[in-house]
Amino acid sequence: MSAERRRRRPRQTVVEKPSGPVQPPWRLHERRFEPTPVVSEDELEAIHAASLVVLRDTGMEFLHPTAQRMWAEVGAKVDGDRVRFDPEMITELVATAPGEFVLHAPDPARHLPMGGRSVAFSSVASPPNVADRAGGRRTGNREDFRRLVMLGEVLNSIAFQGGYPVEPVDVHASVRHLVATRDLLTLTGKALHAYSLGAQRNRDCLEMVRIVRGVSNDDLEAEPSIFTVVNCNSPLRLDTPMLEGILQYSARNQAVAVTPFTLAGAMAPVTVAGAVVQQNAEALAGIAFCQLVRPGSPVIYGGFTSNVDMQSGAPAFGTPEYMQAVLLGGQLARRYGVPYRSSNVCAANAVDAQAAYESVFSLWAVVTGGAHMVMHGAGWMEGGLQACYEKMVIDADMIGMVGEFLQPLATDADSLAVEAIDEVGPGGHFFGTAHTLARFRDAFFKPMVSDWRNYETWAEAGSPTALDHAERLVGELLDAYQPPSLADDVRAELDDFTDRRIAEGGVDTDF
Amino acid sequence: MSAERRRRRPRQTVVEKPSGPVQPPWRLHERRFEPTPVVSEDELEAIHAASLVVLRDTGMEFLHPTAQRMWAEVGAKVDGDRVRFDPEMITELVATAPGEFVLHAPDPARHLPMGGRSVAFSSVASPPNVADRAGGRRTGNREDFRRLVMLGEVLNSIAFQGGYPVEPVDVHASVRHLVATRDLLTLTGKALHAYSLGAQRNRDCLEMVRIVRGVSNDDLEAEPSIFTVVNCNSPLRLDTPMLEGILQYSARNQAVAVTPFTLAGAMAPVTVAGAVVQQNAEALAGIAFCQLVRPGSPVIYGGFTSNVDMQSGAPAFGTPEYMQAVLLGGQLARRYGVPYRSSNVCAANAVDAQAAYESVFSLWAVVTGGAHMVMHGAGWMEGGLQACYEKMVIDADMIGMVGEFLQPLATDADSLAVEAIDEVGPGGHFFGTAHTLARFRDAFFKPMVSDWRNYETWAEAGSPTALDHAERLVGELLDAYQPPSLADDVRAELDDFTDRRIAEGGVDTDF
Incomplete structure (x- = not known):
C-alpha cells in the first residue's frame, strides 16, 4: 500500500436510512469444481492451430500507425493495415501475460481477484436504451445512468461496474466521459471499467481513478485499477480507438479485456467452431499486442460468440450455441493461461420467462465454463440494446443464488x-x-424475488409475479442506497480536475 | 424380440393434420462431460458412512409383514415395524443392482436407456391441480389429464410420461388406475410410470402394459416396460402400498425408482448434508429391499432433497440448496453404480421469471449432476401442486435447448x-x-417460445411475452397431436381387459 495514499473516511452509519431488502452479503465467489470442457484436447489443439493459420495467412487489420510500426519492428508482415503473424510470435507474446491479477477498486473492500477459481459479475454496460416498468423504454440519459449505478452499488451480488449501465446520451460526447466517470467515482466504490474512446479520454479517466484511489502514478501502475474492454471490429479488425486503448492502458499496466464480438452467421462463420476460431484469432492478436506494448501487463481473454436467427438475421443470446461457445472459450483461455471474460446475456424484450431462461443458461455456461469476469451480469435485455431496472434486480438475485450454490457444502x-x-x-x-x-x-439462502407462498395466500396478495416483486425491490433498494465515503480533499481534487477539463471543453468532437 | 409380439401398425400419414410448430427431433441425450462433484471423495465417504450408521442404529420402518419377514430371514434386526441393518448387508444387496438397463416403451422407437451417459426428461406427474391461462386453475380431471398426456406425446423433448400429468380426480379411485392407464396406453407411445397403489392395481397395470407391448409375461420380465416411483414416507418409513410396489414390480423385474422426499428443515435435517444422509439411508434401504426381492432387478436411485422457507415452512425448489443436493445425490448414485433420478422443479405460482429461473437452475443441476431420469421435466408448478400447460411447453423448449447444448460440437x-x-x-x-x-x-437450434425480434417489431406485434407464445403453442401442438398406432387386436384386448376390470368394480375402496 502506498504511503501517500489518503485514508478513506470510514462509512458513517446513517440511522435514518432504511436497511433495504435482505440480501446475500458481499462476497467473492470461487468455483470449487473443474470447468467443463466441450471439446477434447485434440479438438482444442485443432482450433488453436486453425486460429494461428488465420493470423498467419489472412492476418488482422490494425488501424493505427503506431501499432503497425511496432508489429513491423518485431518482424510481423505488415502490408498497409493488414498484419500477418508467425504463429510463434503470437504464442510467445501471449505467454508473457499474467495468469492472475487483482483488479483494484476505489473501495479497498471491493478489490477483485481475476483468475484462478474466482468469478465476479458486473452490472450491465453500454445499452443505448433504458427501461423500467413504470416509465417504459426510453433513450439512455444521465438520470437513469446515475440511478442504475446506485442500484449496482447497493446490490451486493454485483462485484463491479461493467461500464456505463446505460449510455447517458443527454451529456455531450465531448465531456460525457468526464461527467460519467465523476458520477461513477462518487456513486460507487466498486471496480470500474473505462471505455477506450481515444487518447485524451483515456488519460482523463486514468487520472480521475488515480485521484480517487489516492495513489501515485507509480502505484497506479503497480495496482491495476481500471479495466477496458477492447472489442474487435469483427471480422479481423482492431480500429483506432481500441488500439489507442491498448497503447495507453496496457502501457500503464491496466487491465485490457480483448473481446471479439463474433456472431456466428453474421460477422463470423456460421459454425460455432468456426466462429470461435475467428474469436480466438482476434483475441490472440489483441492480447499479443497488449504484451508487445508492455510484457506482463494484465489482460483478459474475452469471448462473445453467439448465433443469429438465420431467418431474420436477429442476434440470439443465451442459446445452446452460446453455451457451447462459452465453454469452448474457457478451454482456450485456460490453454493460454489468462483470465477469461464472458457475459450474462439474453435477447428478450420483456422481463419474462425467456429473459430468465436465457440468462440462467448464460450463467450456467459462464460458471461451468470457468469465466472469471462476467460482464453484463445484471440488467441486460434485448441483446444489449436495453438496460432494465427490474431485470437488474432479478439477475442480481440469480447471481446470489449462483454464489450460494458455489459455497462449500458443510459435511462436518x-x-x-x-x-x-x-x-x-x-x-x-x-x-x-x-x-x-x-x-x-x-439455514438457507433467501432470494429477494422468489415468491414461495402457497397459491391461495399468493392469490389473495394479488398474484404478484417476479416482475412485480422486482419493481417493488428496485424502489426499496434505491431507498437503501448509500454513497461510498470519499475524503473531502479527494472529492475536492476530483472536482477540480473534472471541472477544469469540462471547462476546457473536454475532447473535440465534430458535432 | 418376442416371436409372438404383435406388429404395431405403421403410423399412417394423416394429410389433414397440421404439422405443428417446428420442434427439435426426438432424440436421446448424452452427457459428453464428467458430472460435477460437490464434495470431495472423503466427504462422500463420510456421508455414505453416516447413512449406514443411521440404518444400523436408528433403522427404518417397513410397514409390511412380508417385508419384515424377508428382512428377518436374511438376518436384519426386526423389532415390530422397525428394521435395523448391518452395513455390509446393505452394501452387498445394493451391489447386485444393475448399473444400466433399458426402459421399454409401448412404441419401440421410444425405448430409453437408463444409466451411463444418458439423460431423459419426463412430463410432469401427479399434481392435484391443473392450470392454463385461458381456463385458470382447477382441480385435476380426466379431460385435462388426457390433454396433458397428448401434449406430452406431441412434444419431442419429453422422453417419457412420468405418471398422471394431473390427477384425474373426477374418476373414482376404485377404477381410476384402469381408466387412466388405458388413456395413457392409447394416447401415448412413450415409456410409462405406474403408481404403486396396492397389489391389485399393480397387477392390472402390468397386464395392460403387457397387452399393449404385445409380449408374453416372460418377455415382460426380460424387458422392463414400466417404472414405479417408490416414495419413502420420510423420515425413515416405507409404507404398505410402496412396499407392495417393490414386492410386485421388482419381482417382475420392472424398474423401481426409490425416492425419499427429504425436505431439509421439515422431514429431514435442516442441513443439506444431513438431509442427504437421510435421503441416502432411505434410498439404500429401499434399493436393498428391491434386490432382496429380486437380485439384479432394475432400480433407480432417487434424490429429492430441497429446503423449506424457514420463516413460513413453505417448500422451496430450484434453490441453491436444491442444486447442491442434486449434485450430491448424483455422486452417491455413481458410488453405488445405479442410475440416478432427479427432477425439474419450481415453486412458482405464475409462469414468470421465477418459474423459468428455478427450472433452469434445476436443469443445470440435474445435467451437471449426472441424472439419468429427470422426473417432472415439463409442466411442474407450485412445488408440484399444479400442472400447467404453458409451463409444459416452455419446459419442453428449455429441455430442447439443453439437448442441443449436449450435442457434440463439430470440429472437422x-x-x-x-x-x-x-x-x-x-x-x-x-x-x-x-x-x-x-x-x-x-445451422442453429430454433426455440419455439423465444422471441428474438427487435424491440420495435416486437412492440408492433403486441409485445408478446413467453407466456403469450406458450399459450398459442399449446393450441398448435394439440392440433398437431396424433395418437400412437395400436393394432386392432391389441386395442380390442386392452379394451376387453379394462372394461371387464371396470365392470368388476376395479379395486375396493372405503368411499
Missing part, C-alpha cells in the same frame, strides 16, 4: 446430523428439534 | 471454416458466403 459431523435423525426417528419431523432450532434462521 | 476442417474466414477477410460479413449458404437453414 454436526451437519451430517446423524444424532438429529436418530432423535426424530421414523415418521417424525424436524421443525422443533434442537438441531433445527440452532440453525433455522440462517 | 469444414466447421473450423479457415477458408471462409480468409474469403471474407477483415471488415466483411458472412451472410452471403458459400460456407454460410450451405448451412444456414439448419
Whole structure:
C-alpha cells in the first residue's frame, strides 16, 4: 500500500436510512469444481492451430500507425493495415501475460481477484436504451445512468461496474466521459471499467481513478485499477480507438479485456467452431499486442460468440450455441493461461420467462465454463440494446443464488446430523428439534424475488409475479442506497480536475 | 424380440393434420462431460458412512409383514415395524443392482436407456391441480389429464410420461388406475410410470402394459416396460402400498425408482448434508429391499432433497440448496453404480421469471449432476401442486435447448471454416458466403417460445411475452397431436381387459 495514499473516511452509519431488502452479503465467489470442457484436447489443439493459420495467412487489420510500426519492428508482415503473424510470435507474446491479477477498486473492500477459481459479475454496460416498468423504454440519459449505478452499488451480488449501465446520451460526447466517470467515482466504490474512446479520454479517466484511489502514478501502475474492454471490429479488425486503448492502458499496466464480438452467421462463420476460431484469432492478436506494448501487463481473454436467427438475421443470446461457445472459450483461455471474460446475456424484450431462461443458461455456461469476469451480469435485455431496472434486480438475485450454490457444502459431523435423525426417528419431523432450532434462521439462502407462498395466500396478495416483486425491490433498494465515503480533499481534487477539463471543453468532437 | 409380439401398425400419414410448430427431433441425450462433484471423495465417504450408521442404529420402518419377514430371514434386526441393518448387508444387496438397463416403451422407437451417459426428461406427474391461462386453475380431471398426456406425446423433448400429468380426480379411485392407464396406453407411445397403489392395481397395470407391448409375461420380465416411483414416507418409513410396489414390480423385474422426499428443515435435517444422509439411508434401504426381492432387478436411485422457507415452512425448489443436493445425490448414485433420478422443479405460482429461473437452475443441476431420469421435466408448478400447460411447453423448449447444448460440437476442417474466414477477410460479413449458404437453414437450434425480434417489431406485434407464445403453442401442438398406432387386436384386448376390470368394480375402496 502506498504511503501517500489518503485514508478513506470510514462509512458513517446513517440511522435514518432504511436497511433495504435482505440480501446475500458481499462476497467473492470461487468455483470449487473443474470447468467443463466441450471439446477434447485434440479438438482444442485443432482450433488453436486453425486460429494461428488465420493470423498467419489472412492476418488482422490494425488501424493505427503506431501499432503497425511496432508489429513491423518485431518482424510481423505488415502490408498497409493488414498484419500477418508467425504463429510463434503470437504464442510467445501471449505467454508473457499474467495468469492472475487483482483488479483494484476505489473501495479497498471491493478489490477483485481475476483468475484462478474466482468469478465476479458486473452490472450491465453500454445499452443505448433504458427501461423500467413504470416509465417504459426510453433513450439512455444521465438520470437513469446515475440511478442504475446506485442500484449496482447497493446490490451486493454485483462485484463491479461493467461500464456505463446505460449510455447517458443527454451529456455531450465531448465531456460525457468526464461527467460519467465523476458520477461513477462518487456513486460507487466498486471496480470500474473505462471505455477506450481515444487518447485524451483515456488519460482523463486514468487520472480521475488515480485521484480517487489516492495513489501515485507509480502505484497506479503497480495496482491495476481500471479495466477496458477492447472489442474487435469483427471480422479481423482492431480500429483506432481500441488500439489507442491498448497503447495507453496496457502501457500503464491496466487491465485490457480483448473481446471479439463474433456472431456466428453474421460477422463470423456460421459454425460455432468456426466462429470461435475467428474469436480466438482476434483475441490472440489483441492480447499479443497488449504484451508487445508492455510484457506482463494484465489482460483478459474475452469471448462473445453467439448465433443469429438465420431467418431474420436477429442476434440470439443465451442459446445452446452460446453455451457451447462459452465453454469452448474457457478451454482456450485456460490453454493460454489468462483470465477469461464472458457475459450474462439474453435477447428478450420483456422481463419474462425467456429473459430468465436465457440468462440462467448464460450463467450456467459462464460458471461451468470457468469465466472469471462476467460482464453484463445484471440488467441486460434485448441483446444489449436495453438496460432494465427490474431485470437488474432479478439477475442480481440469480447471481446470489449462483454464489450460494458455489459455497462449500458443510459435511462436518454436526451437519451430517446423524444424532438429529436418530432423535426424530421414523415418521417424525424436524421443525422443533434442537438441531433445527440452532440453525433455522440462517439455514438457507433467501432470494429477494422468489415468491414461495402457497397459491391461495399468493392469490389473495394479488398474484404478484417476479416482475412485480422486482419493481417493488428496485424502489426499496434505491431507498437503501448509500454513497461510498470519499475524503473531502479527494472529492475536492476530483472536482477540480473534472471541472477544469469540462471547462476546457473536454475532447473535440465534430458535432 | 418376442416371436409372438404383435406388429404395431405403421403410423399412417394423416394429410389433414397440421404439422405443428417446428420442434427439435426426438432424440436421446448424452452427457459428453464428467458430472460435477460437490464434495470431495472423503466427504462422500463420510456421508455414505453416516447413512449406514443411521440404518444400523436408528433403522427404518417397513410397514409390511412380508417385508419384515424377508428382512428377518436374511438376518436384519426386526423389532415390530422397525428394521435395523448391518452395513455390509446393505452394501452387498445394493451391489447386485444393475448399473444400466433399458426402459421399454409401448412404441419401440421410444425405448430409453437408463444409466451411463444418458439423460431423459419426463412430463410432469401427479399434481392435484391443473392450470392454463385461458381456463385458470382447477382441480385435476380426466379431460385435462388426457390433454396433458397428448401434449406430452406431441412434444419431442419429453422422453417419457412420468405418471398422471394431473390427477384425474373426477374418476373414482376404485377404477381410476384402469381408466387412466388405458388413456395413457392409447394416447401415448412413450415409456410409462405406474403408481404403486396396492397389489391389485399393480397387477392390472402390468397386464395392460403387457397387452399393449404385445409380449408374453416372460418377455415382460426380460424387458422392463414400466417404472414405479417408490416414495419413502420420510423420515425413515416405507409404507404398505410402496412396499407392495417393490414386492410386485421388482419381482417382475420392472424398474423401481426409490425416492425419499427429504425436505431439509421439515422431514429431514435442516442441513443439506444431513438431509442427504437421510435421503441416502432411505434410498439404500429401499434399493436393498428391491434386490432382496429380486437380485439384479432394475432400480433407480432417487434424490429429492430441497429446503423449506424457514420463516413460513413453505417448500422451496430450484434453490441453491436444491442444486447442491442434486449434485450430491448424483455422486452417491455413481458410488453405488445405479442410475440416478432427479427432477425439474419450481415453486412458482405464475409462469414468470421465477418459474423459468428455478427450472433452469434445476436443469443445470440435474445435467451437471449426472441424472439419468429427470422426473417432472415439463409442466411442474407450485412445488408440484399444479400442472400447467404453458409451463409444459416452455419446459419442453428449455429441455430442447439443453439437448442441443449436449450435442457434440463439430470440429472437422469444414466447421473450423479457415477458408471462409480468409474469403471474407477483415471488415466483411458472412451472410452471403458459400460456407454460410450451405448451412444456414439448419445451422442453429430454433426455440419455439423465444422471441428474438427487435424491440420495435416486437412492440408492433403486441409485445408478446413467453407466456403469450406458450399459450398459442399449446393450441398448435394439440392440433398437431396424433395418437400412437395400436393394432386392432391389441386395442380390442386392452379394451376387453379394462372394461371387464371396470365392470368388476376395479379395486375396493372405503368411499
